[in-house]
Amino acid sequence: MSIVTVQLGQCGNQIGHEVFNTLCSDICGTHGLCSKKENESYHDSCKERFFCEEESGVPVARAVLVDMEPKVISQTLSMAARSGHWKYNSQAHFCQKQGSGNNWANGYSVHGPRHKEAIMNLVQKEAEKCDRLGGFFTIMSMAGGTGSGLGAFVTQCLRDAFPTSFILNHVIWPYGTGEVIVQNYNSVLTLSHLYQSSDALLVHENDVIHKICAQLMNIKQISFRDVNQVIAHQLGSVFQPAHTAGGGSGYSRNPLGIDWQVRPPHPPMPSTNKPLHFNTSIANLVILRGKDVHAVDLGSFQDPSLYTSWLNPQDAFNAWKTPRAFNKYEKSAALVSNSQFLLKPLDSIVGKAWNMFASKAYIHQYTKFGIQEEDFLDCFTTLEQVISSYTNL
């Protein structure tokens, strides 16, 4: 099963590059502390998922690079080529000259329609190269203009062109104290639109990753490269092949086919008063890699107090394992969680955006590209509903 990655904007392209680096170095690393057969199976599966063979023997990433200005893409392409271990398809990129100016409306309403055909052609080409298409993985930030606005538009186009494919959006949440002043507007517009077309949103918050770099990794002068490498490492540990519970011995399962889709019961059940130790979860996925994975007791992950009352923990919890070690870590574990953990950050973003919207600040920058006040209101409504749904778990 193969995944086509779409890297959008500066952030998307910078992270995408680190992700492919991580994946490649994981499989290029000698062996994975497991049997040769296991290692080969893993190797082949990863290769099929993320890379394409070329005559030269250098694996080519199954990726489309999109940006509205050329500097980052040209840097990304050359850095990948210099590694010698993998590269991007030199044709599979689309860029323009001027950038989106951190303006979601510019990305969504102007660049999107204008360049839809060219971008979708590139995506189609990559999709056709896959024997079995598992789905799409888009990488974008929600604070800027291209990743966020054009990203939302492209996601919609993917949904229209591939109605039955799985679409997973990797969304980067900006630092709380400003990278971009209109980041909260851009975030609200992005998330509400992605909700219409995406299957799942995988989130990384810059503040959280920054803390990991500072406190867990003791990096003194943290650069965006450091942040991006942590993110890439986490993504690698989720997307590299692993055996699923009923999946037999091969790595055949669609890596993106995580059952996130849950419908809360009608009518909504009153939430029981639970001790507030954990964020209430709808679903959890644990991925274990390396030594002794089968001996691990994961019982505590099925503790009912972790989950909402209308779900059976057995249904809500999944575990994938592989004896093949990831990135030379003897043992490693990853947790992907659909829970209330994003409630506070989401509420904060919506609150700040609403505050700014009430004063009408910066709105003229959006209306000039076709996003009106009513559009903003619709987006706020959508997100308030999401917040409400998660709060009532």
Add this chain to the structure above:
Amino acid sequence: MTQSVVVQVGQCGNQVGCRFWDLALREHAAVNKKGIYDEALSSFFRNVDTRSGDNGPDIYKGKICSLKARALLIDMEEGVVNEILQGPLRDVFDSKQLITDVSGSGNNWAVGHKIYGYQYRENIVEKLRKTAEHCDCLQCFFIIHSMGGGTGSGLGTFVLNLLEEEFPEVYRFVTSVYPSGEDDVITSPYNSVLAMKELNDHADCVLPIENESLFEIVNKIHQMINAGKLGSTVKHNSLVTSSAGSAKTLQEKPFDAMNNIVANLLLNLTSSARFEGSLNMDLNEISMNLVPFPRLHYLVSSLTPLYTLADVNVPSRRLDQMFSDAFSRDHQLIQADPKHSLYLACALLVRGNVQVSDLRRNIERLKPSLHFVSWNQEGWKTGLCSVPPVGHSHSLLALANNTCVKPTFIELKDRFMKLYKKKAHLHHYLQIDGMEQSCFSEAISSLSDLIEEYSELDATKGVPRIDPSRLKIVV
């Protein structure tokens, strides 16, 4: 990558512009070791094959042949432009990109705007079109001028109008030098207020500069050099006021040091658009993030460091000092104190070996002492450009949309009213075809409205914030 065109108007505009081109060449020479014409260079320069004469074709790739500035030089007197054309920069300017006259504008905005504007309109449009045609993707016009005179002020704002009409999609960034209180041009308040109306209505962003501030910065640097602590020498080419290493070999002229500061401002402003970095900040992002309401587009700028010591390693303390300095009164390019006024938005463009953690640490550190408007409590826009300016290992440009511009405008209004009440020198203006009393009343009214908008925002400072109620969802 995009291109920008500089339109330098009047004596001040051309003198500053000249310093800009000189320092831009110096900066690119320091970065571009192989002499290849690259995208960064193309943002401000064309590469012309002059072997077949001046009308040679543009070369888009390969070795640098002859660099030509993407500029339009306009002056109604010949002195300054002639000097440029005889100086070391003569080959940088295409002779077809000049518009000059002989008699000057007599420090009269109306002469510059109405008479010369009308007279040279066609010529200006044609030359602008030509420069635009040479650009693959023209993103921004930079106008450099002074407000107090006749040409820069009058004809400069006429050109601003023209740019909006002819190139509505292209951004208009204006660097305006405001007259000081002791300006020897008596009618400078009239010229400035008449020009302000045009800036209010037609500019995307204005970077006001006051000579007093530039002068104080120059003095501060001289004191530092003369004090000369033993063992620490200032790297001469690192001075924000210096022309060291550039084309100029003659004795520096008195305004050169001050003009270099403004030139450095423009270089830093455009650095992230020209060079790579981990968090790019393009010109259209500056306008997007720093202009919350169309008319409030006046940005107070500060540059640090002003100089670098040659023999010292850079501890992070020094880095943090750079951030602190950016917010101090002495480093602002107008007489203003942003720390004690209200921020609508703030942008920090860092160059050199600075990482996101340094940026975050300093924002956290400085935030508590700054006042931000209630609806933009975290209003920071940041950019990281990897390439530092010549002579420095890192530098910072801070742009603030802050109510501290208000005093400058109020003073301007007061000086205007002093003359206007007595109708002093008014006849020089009203006798010009197209000028009427209403031009004056509209201009002062526009300025008053602007001041009022800033006052209203100031009034919200310190008032306890009541967040508007959120939308409620029916479950």
